[in-house]
Amino acid sequence: MKITPQIENLYSRYSSNEITEAELNQLLDYFNVVDRADLHALIESELFETDEQYEANTNLQKHLSNIHHVISASIDAVEKPRTARLQPALKSLLKIAATILVILSIGYLGYTYLWKQADILPGRSLATLKMSNGQEINLDTLANKSITTTYGIQITKSSGDRIVYTRVSAVADTNSYLQTITTPLGGKYKITLADGTQVVLNSGSTLTFPIGFNQAERRVSLTGEAYFEVSKDAEHPFIVSAGRERITVLGTKFNISSYPDDDFISTALLEGKVNCLDVKTNANLILHPGEAALIQNNQLSKSAVDVSNMAAWQQGFFAFENEELAVIMKRLSRWYQLNVDYTSIPEKRIYARIAMQENLATVLDMLSTTSGIKFKIEGRRVTVMK
Structure with missing residues (x-):
């Protein structure tokens, strides 16, 4: 019945x-x-x-x-x-x-x-757009449609989790009109800038950019983490300011992680070539594909890495290769909105590749199977059992 x-x-x-x-x-x-x-x-x-x-x-x-x-x-x-x-x-x-x-x-x-x-649910497509006039728009509740056309740029919500900026007419100065897209913890969002550059913004991140690019340089600023596929334009360098690091590119694919609560800034290059500058020390270096730059303890360094793992999140995967458990838990905390007890975390490194759409219990079970570590979940608080 x-x-x-x-x-x-x-x-x-x-x-x-x-x-x-x-x-x-x-x-x-x-x-x-x-x-x-x-x-x-x-x-x-x-x-x-x-x-x-x-x-x-x-x-x-x-x-x-x-x-x-x-x-x-x-x-x-x-x-x-x-x-x-x-x-x-x-x-x-x-x-x-x-x-x-x-x-x-x-x-x-x-x-x-x-x-x-x-069994906490994973994050999803969530973001807020702050227009240059101060208006704020909740993008995840907005149906697929044109949001507005202003300063010669059409802003459109499309494909459920992407906002697209398209030039429809020439305007003298669009660089003065800044837009800001912010993802909360547990959120992720895709952006197509007016020059065709593709950006995926990770959880707990903010990207500020001009509504259009019509000056010698294409400048944006980032807090948190983002993956960029920069549209090639040899005459107009693309510059990303992320904390104390400034990345200059012409056309390339790279990932930047610059969270305020991390003690490092990392940049991983998948394609092309970029210049990394530490604006605090004026140290700089050139990255080639397969290399990552790291600013930590007032030093700028680079190393050969599996950069596909560092950018795997934008394809929907956690990819941990000999990663410290404390770093893993911080990444999980941003995606699942967790309160992690870091005082109990042992010094252990883990290899794992897990879909980000799995619920938390499944992710922790996989990590437990891989490492032998047990986890205790109380609401949104996670403790690593010793």
Whole structure:
């Protein structure tokens, strides 16, 4: 016997303690013939009306508390006079119904859904656009359409997770009009700049850029992490300012990570050639494909690396190659919006390649299988077990 709108309505009325005796008899009849999976689905439909994982535990507690309240009320009714709200016969039926639900559901909910509560969902396409006039637009809620045309540039939301800037007419000075796109923790977004440069902005990052490029240099600034495929234009160098580092390119593919809470800035080159400058020390070096620059401890250095791993996130993968566990947990914290207890993390390096669309529990299980390390999840707090 499948769930029907009538059954859902009866269960909702039962849950809120508004059900009549006749209605409760119908619900009890359903309990007698329902498949357990259908009963679980019915309970979850009432418990979890939103997709917000953090509300699950609260809703569960409220629901089980209500069942407990109904049972207590039924027991109390044995010794108390009849009330106008609930007749003794109805209270007895409520006691039966509550008992059935407790027996059939509490083990399922207490284990299965609390595990789902810990099984935090991955990040997704989320970003906010701040226009040059100060207007802010939530891009993830915006349907695919032209947002506006201003200063000769058309701004369009397309493909669900990309914003595109297209020149439609010539304007004297578009470099003065800055746009800012910010991704929250757990967010990622794609951008096509007016010169055709493709950018993928990682979680917890901000990219500021002119609405159009019509000067000698194409300048943008980055906080956080982004992958760039720069449109080739030999006469107009593309310059990225990221913290104390400045990257100058003509046309290339590279990844920059410059989070304020990291003690380093890294740049990995996949294609082309770039010049890396540490504006604090004036040290600079040239990167070739397969090399990465690192600014750390007031030093600028470069090394040969597997740069595809460093940029794998923009293709939807965590790629860890002999990576420190503390660094891995910081990357996971940004994507899954976690509070990580770094004091408990051992000095261990891990090799792993994991899809970023996996839920947190799956990711941690893979890391555990690879390393033998155990993790404890409490809400959004993750502790590495020693």
